[in-house]
Amino acid sequence: xxxxxxxxLVLAAAIxxxxxxxxTVPGTVAPEPKGTRPARHxxxxxxxxxxDLGHGILCxxxxxxxxxxxxxxxxxxxxxxxxxxxxxxxxxARGRGMRYVHVPIGYDGVGTNALRRxxxxxxxxxxxxxxxxxxxxxxxxxxxxxxARALHRWTAPQASxxxxxxxxxxxxxxxxxxxxxxxxxxxxxxxxxxxxxxERTPVEPLVRTMVAVDHEFEALRSLRGNAFGPxxxxxxxxxxxxxxxxLFREAARLEGSGPAGAELRHGLTEAxxxxxxxxxxxGTARDPxxxxxxFRKLTESCVRCHRSHRDPPATP
Ligand code: HEC
Numbered sequence: 428x429x430x431x432x433x434x435x436l437v438l439a440a441a442i443x444x445x446x447x448x449x450x451t452v453p454g455t456v457a458p459e460p461k462g463t464r465p466a467r468h469x470x471x472x473x474x475x476x477x478x479d480l481g482h483g484i485l486c487x488x489x490x491x492x493x494x495x496x497x498x499x500x501x502x503x504x505x506x507x508x509x510x511x512x513x514x515x516x517x518x519x520a521r522g523r524g525m526r527y528v529h530v531p532i533g534y535d536g537v538g539t540n541a542l543r544r545x546x547x548x549x550x551x552x553x554x555x556x557x558x559x560x561x562x563x564x565x566x567x568x569x570x571x572x573x574x575a576r577a578l579h580r581w582t583a584p585q586a587s588x589x590x591x592x593x594x595x596x597x598x599x600x601x602x603x604x605x606x607x608x609x610x611x612x613x614x615x616x617x618x619x620x621x622x623x624x625x626e627r628t629p630v631e632p633l634v635r636t637m638v639a640v641d642h643e644f645e646a647l648r649s650l651r652g653n654a655f656g657p658x659x660x661x662x663x664x665x666x667x668x669x670x671x672x673x674l675f676r677e678a679a680r681l682e683g684s685g686p687a688g689a690e691l692r693h694g695l696t697e698a699x700x701x702x703x704x705x706x707x708x709x710g711t712a713r714d715p716x717x718x719x720x721x722f723r724k725l726t727e728s729c730v731r732c733h734r735s736h737r738d739p740p741a742t743p
Pocket of ligand 1: 512533633634638640644692696725726728729730733
């Protein structure tokens with residue numbers, strides 16, 4: 428088992444080892460009844476939510492810095508498949524002799540074209556494979572399940588059980604649909620897939636901006652609590668909120684005309700205003716409960732907009 432091997436290496440190196448890893452990561456995913464507790468987090472230094480699906484396929488979150496890539500190298504991973512919009516860290520991957528294939532997908536589904544590319548990559552490039560999205564919760568697990576359905580005879584219930592284990596939100600109906608409905612792709616069909624397998628795929632400017640929004644927002648959230656009252660971190664948090672506001676304004680400028688565009692622009696402008704308000708509150712060390720309230724409103728604006736503009740399943 429790849430993870431067991433990693434664990435030995437990790438323990439030997441006396442790095443962080445998560446007790447959850449021991450014996451809890453099966454070679455094939457044990458079906459869990461629907462609606463049980465969310466995924467166990469197998470924290471490995473530099474990686475989050477790592478799972479071993481068997482068949483030389485691992486799934487998890489973005490490798491973070493050298494530690495993340497070192498962990499992947501220790502597991503023997505040769506090929507990384509990223510399915511999110513973030514630009515892959517090609518330099519670190521190449522430095523450790525690993526190859527990237529970047530197949531960005533949305534939250535609305537895996538889609539046939541992306542699955543063909545992923546299946547071709549897993550059939551023709553050297554494994555083991557690490558399929559990842561940002562946190563390894565939604566898009567990565569769905570893509571991994573679709574690949575396992577397409578190439579390794581996973582059944583639909585197996586795919587559903589895995590998504591429950593990974594903690595994939597049921598709200599992403601398109602991801603669930605495509606993971607469970609993916610059809611087997613026979614070897615002679617794989618041979619005929621002519622799609623390229625790029626290391627990096629350009630993404631839409633809005634996706635790029637959202638990746639930056641997400642990065643800034645996470646940094647800000649990590650200061651939540653401490654920096655929300657008068658504290659030495661408040662100035663840094665305020666600067667983050669200002670950058671968030673600028674990113675939202677930039678995103679609003681990117682959005683074209685038309686009714687859908689106008690609605691999205693409006694939402695983005697509102698989020699920009701909320702972020703500016705937060706920056707001022709953090710900068711003036713106001714009552715932390717006010718700041719907390721604004722932070723929550725900003726968080727709600729992400730969720731609300733994604734529900735109407737990002738997540739609904741695309742019609743098949
Ligand atoms: C008014 C609308 C709106 C708001 C507000 C908004 N987003 Fe988004 N976001 C979108 C849309 C639309 C997409 C999908 C873009 C696409 O795939 O074309 C998206 C995509 C994303 C993605 C996926 C990027 C990828 O890898 O594909 C992340 C992450 C994200 N948003 C984070 C956030 C966070 C965090 C916030 C709040 C702090 C936020 N967004 C607020 C509209 C919004």
